[in-house]
Each structure stands twice: as structure tokens, then as C-alpha cells.
Amino acid sequence: MDKPGRSPETMTFLEHLDELRRRIIISLIALLVAFAICFTFAQQIFDFLMGPLRSALPPGGELIATAVPEIFLLYLKMAFFAGIFLASPVILTQMWLFVAPGLYEREKKYAVPFIAFGTGFFLMGAAFAHYVVFPYASRFLTSYGGESIGVLLSVSQVFSFYSKFILGMGLVFEIPTLVFVLARIGLVTPRFLWSKAKYAVLLIFVIAAIMTPTPDVVTQSLLALPMIGLYLLSIGVAWVCGRDRDTPPSSRD
Numbered sequence: 658m659d660k661p662g663r664s665p666e667t668m669t670f671l672e673h674l675d676e677l678r679r680r681i682i683i684s685l686i687a688l689l690v691a692f693a694i695c696f697t698f699a700q701q702i703f704d705f706l707m708g709p710l711r712s713a714l715p716p717g718g719e720l721i722a723t724a725v726p727e728i729f730l731l732y733l734k735m736a737f738f739a740g741i742f743l744a745s746p747v748i749l750t751q752m753w754l755f756v757a758p759g760l761y762e763r764e765k766k767y768a769v770p771f772i773a774f775g776t777g778f779f780l781m782g783a784a785f786a787h788y789v790v791f792p793y794a795s796r797f798l799t800s801y802g803g804e805s806i807g808v809l810l811s812v813s814q815v816f817s818f819y820s821k822f823i824l825g826m827g828l829v830f831e832i833p834t835l836v837f838v839l840a841r842i843g844l845v846t847p848r849f850l851w852s853k854a855k856y857a858v859l860l861i862f863v864i865a866a867i868m869t870p871t872p873d874v875v876t877q878s879l880l881a882l883p884m885i886g887l888y889l890l891s892i893g894v895a896w897v898c899g900r901d902r903d904t905p906p907s908s909r910d
Contacts, residue, residue, distance in 0.1 A: 676758075680751040687747035691740035699732035702739050709787060710815065713795040718808035720815060727813050738820050742780065742827075749775040756838070767841065767898070775834040782830025783823045790879050791822060794869075797876065825868055829884055836891035840899040847896040850888075857888050 695702060707720060722728050749772045757765055799808050839845040850857075865880035 676755060680755045684744070684748045684751045687744040688737075688740055691743035692736050695739040695743060696732065696736035699736055702735050703732065706735065706738075706787075706816070706819065707812075709792040710795050710819070713792045713799070714810075715799055715808055718799060718810070720812040721809050722813070723811050727811075731813055731816060734816060734820070738824075741824070742783065745779055746772055746776050756842075759842070767837075771834065771837065774837070775831060778830040778832075778834055779827045782827040785830070785883060786823050786826035790826070790876065791819060793879065794876055822868065826880075829864070829868075830887060832884070832887045833891045833894050837894050837898055840895040843899075845895055846899055847892050850892045850895055854888070854892075858885055861885055861888065 711720070722731075750768075753768050753771050757768070836845060836850070840847075861884045862877070862881050865877045865884065869877045869880055
């Protein structure tokens with residue numbers, strides 16, 4: 658019979674906390690190392706991140722700094738932001754290792770797919786926001802002034818908005834990865850997800866409206882349609898990877 662390594666039920670509350678602390682510490686170390694690496698390439702990272710915005714600015718539009726330490730602090734923030742993406746495989750690995758003791762032996766083979774797809778979807782969400790949504794929203798918002806109003810944007814304010822938006826989209830694209838984990842531990846099924854599809858679509862458009870930096874329907878749809886696609890993909894993930902497909906009830910005892 659396929660047994661878990663060490664079931665969470667056999668671990669004490671303090672052991673759970675100690676395991677969680679260990680995984681958080683390793684993730685933070687990985688994030689600090691990634692931050693140090695990214696800080697050495699801060700100028701290149703700035704050029705890459707702000708590239709789509711610069712191309713969307715109207716003629717004469719510029720990014721400016723309005724305080725003496727603003728550029729240095731901006732580079733620190735950018736290095737930390739880029740470090741999150743660089744360290745994401747390690748962070749996802751630690752997340753998997755935290756839940757692994759409660760998994761059956763054959764379920765542990767999904768560690769590599771979880772880390773690979775989790776990292777991939779996170780990067781896909783960020784890339785979609787970076788290359789598609791953010792430039793469109795920037796072009797839309799800066800077009801209102803026409804030729805009568807010059808556009809001078811504080812680079813710190815722009816990056817603050819940009820980073821929250823990119824991270825938000827990256828997390829949204831993790832829906833299939835989250836469903837994968839929930840399906841493996843038996844908390845969701847494809848039948849359940851399909852039955853709640855209409856509510857999910859409504860919730861998706863609400864989330865898109867909150868995240869969208871502009872009030873137009875086109876930008877909201879640019880966010881909502883991929884999220885609906887991800888939800889449908891998640892139903893397929895739950896159907897393929899759900900525990901009830903390969904684990905008879907008798908083997909869970």
C-alpha cells in the first residue's frame with residue numbers, strides 16, 4: 658500500500674512551525690542572493706522593465722526623478738522585484754517540500770512538474786502584463802492630454818504601480834498550479850470546478866476590474882479572458898491530476 662512519508666497528522670504543532678520556519682528561512686536566503694545578483698545589473702533591469710512604457714509615451718514624454726536618493730532607492734526596489742522572479746524556483750521548491758510529508762510516495766513524483774509549471778506560469782503572467790497590458794494601459798492613460806499637456810512621470814511612482822501590477826498578474830497565472838495541488842490532496846475535483854464556472858467568470862471580471870489601471874472594457878477584457886482560459890485549463894488539470902483518478906478510497910486508509 659502506498660503510504661505517505663510522514664503524515665501531517667503525526668507531526669506536532671511545534672514541528673509544523675519549525676518546518677515552516679525552515680522553509681521560510683531558505684526562501685529568504687535565496688531571495689537575498691537573487692537580490693544581490695540583480696542589484697549588480699540594476700541599470701540593465703531598469704532599461705528592460707521600463708522599455709515598454711517608454712515606447713508607449715507620447716512624443717516628449719519622459720521619466721524623471723524628483724528627489725536626490727530616488728534613483729538609488731529605485732534600483733534597490735527593482736533588484737528586489739527582479740530577485741523575486743529569479744528566486745521563484747527555490748521558493749516554489751520550499752513550498753513543495755513543506756507539503757510533501759503529507760503526500761503519498763507516488764504523488765511526490767509531481768515535485769518537478771509543480772516547480773516547473775509554477776515558475777513557468779508565474780513568468781508567463783508577468784510577461785503578459787509587461788508586454789501586452791501595461792504598454793496598452795500606459796498609452797491609453799497618457800493619450801488624454803493630447804499635445805496641450807506634457808507628460809513627465811515620476812519613475813518611482815511608475816515603478817510602484819508597475820511592480821504591483823506585474824506581481825498581481827504573475828500570481829493570477831498561478832491558478833492552474835494551485836488547482837494542481839488542491840486536486841492532488843483531494844480538496845477540489847473537475848466536477849466541482851465546472852459546476853462553479855459561472856461564479857468563477859463573474860469573480861474573474863470583478864478581479865479584472867479591480868486590477869485594471871484604466872476604466873475601458875478592452876483592458877479589462879485583456880485581463881479577464883486569459884484568466885477565464887486559465888480557469889478552464891485548471892479544470893483539465895484537476896481532471897488529469899486529481900487524486901480520485903488513481904487513488905481508490907481503500908488505499909487512503
